[in-house]
Amino acid sequence: CYTATGLEMHSVGDRVDVDGNHGTVRFVGEVPPTSGQWIGVEWDDESRGKHDGMHEGQRYFKVTNPNGASFVRPKKVTVPCSFIEALERKYCLLSNEDKETVLVDGNQRQIQVVSIGTEKLFQKQSQLHSITEVFLQGYPIKCPGTNIESVCSQIQVLDLSMTLISEWEAVRSLSAALPRLRSLNISKNRFSVSKDKRTETPFPSLEELFLNETYLNLEDITNICKEMPCLKAIHLCGNKIQSIRDQLKLPNTIELINLSNNHLTWQGLGCGELPKLETLLLSHNEIQAISCIENLYKTLRTLSVSSNMLDSWQSVDILEKFSSLVDLKIRYNPLFSSSQALHARQLVIARLPGLERLNGTNVNARERIASERHLIKFYAQEYYEAKVRNELEGFYQRVPIFLRLVKSHGYPETPSSEVSPIKAGFASLECISASRSITIQVPQSLKIGRLRQILKAKQFLNGDSGANLMLSDESHTFQLEDDLEELSRFGLRTGKIQVQTEV
DSSP, X not given: OOSSOSGGGOOTTOEEEETTEEEEEEEEEEOTTSOSEEEEEEESSGGGOSBSSEETTEEOXXXXXXXXXXXXXXXXXXXXXXXXXXXXXXXXXXXGGGEEEEEOSTTOOXXXXXXXXXXXXXXXXXXXXXXXXXXXXXXXXXXXXXXXHHHHTTOOEEEOXXXXXXXXXXXXXXXXXXXXXOEEEOTTOXXXXXXXXXXXXXXXXXOEEEOTTOOOOXXXXXXXXXXXXXXXXXXXXTSOOXXXXXXOOOOTTOOEEEOOSSXXXXXXXXXXXXXXXXXXXXXXSOOOOOOOOTTTTTTOOEEEOOSSOOOOTXXXXXXXXXXXXXXXXXXXXXXXXXXXXXXHHHHHHHHOTTOOEETTEEOOHHHHHHHHHHHHHHTHHHXXXXXXTTOHHHHHHHSTTHHHHHHHHOXXXXXXXXXXXXXXXXXXXXXXXXXXXXXXXXXXXXXXXXXXXXXXXXXXXXXXXXXXXXXXXXXXXXEOOXXXXXXXXXXXXXXXXXXXXXX
């Protein structure tokens, strides 16, 4: 690593930090007609640049985005450091007398350096020797440094996100000196991965790996994971992944996969036999429908498909085949933007008998019974119409849970009519939390967002105005998710509403 500025410290492929903006060096040299040396940088933030590597008709380098690159002077680039140096900067307490100012180049740039005696050096190393969690996100770390194992071998959790590491070999070398390392975050770095086959295991104890926004290809991710025999959780968010089917191979120790904020469809899933997989996070993707995937539905306990493109109840019905599923997040999908959105929580709960938690809120026995009865009433009209037309088989295919529920709760005697909204005027809301209750009178036209503000003003909600609100009467329960909805749209048959809050 480098401890002084100068053009010799930069080479093509290096990672650099310029005023907090990260990029990759694509060119080093002169750019006529100006004098002096320049560094051509391809920015991580493509909107940061001015061109694609061409200046006044001369091609110096090439980047994909037409405005993804710039030329900068070497003196603008942050001086990189080693892991050990960054560790000491953040976690060692140094007094002013330990520091002195020196000139580092011909431009009269000054930095503070540490000058300490043997006794203070011993105290400093003692501080680092016992540390178990290290967070160095954003530090200009370029290489591991020396004597890592003798200085800080107890580290178990390490965050090196958004540093200047440009090669996976540097991460491998660092981890080999940290035998107790369990969790490693190397997100928001751009680095190359050597294709050389390795016999050693540089990550013997690693259980959790974060590779968010690294834009690695699936082959490189597979090779990285091969070096981690104990890996349980991997995070691959924001990597523009479109499919992992038959491309991503993960160790059979994996229990959690986080693929949020990508471009996946359900058909693009599937990465081999994963007998211990329990949690799959797929929010903010492009999933339009859910189907059953072999080797996935047997063990999966937690699934997040919020903020996707699900538009059919068949995608919810198929989840009943996921026999171990107990925790589901499925909000912010087109399916729930229709008129059925008002009843969405109850309809999901009724369709999935084994569900214990939905959208972050527990499902209790009372809510389950109310939800199952609500589904029967909700589909009663459609059921009787299908019965008259002798089309019950098709109805049961569309609502497969209906037949099972009526065996427990009975058939509706007559077709259910649309539930009437609350009559015009004010509604009485009994607001209940774990510690107290209040009753307020509000107009039916009140929006949910305004209701949150009122409860916060009355100190019924704490500073988090985004707490979950559950609205119910004697036979219906709804989760108030859309702050733009009015209370009158919930079709309750009485004017008294009970709101339960969970902060």
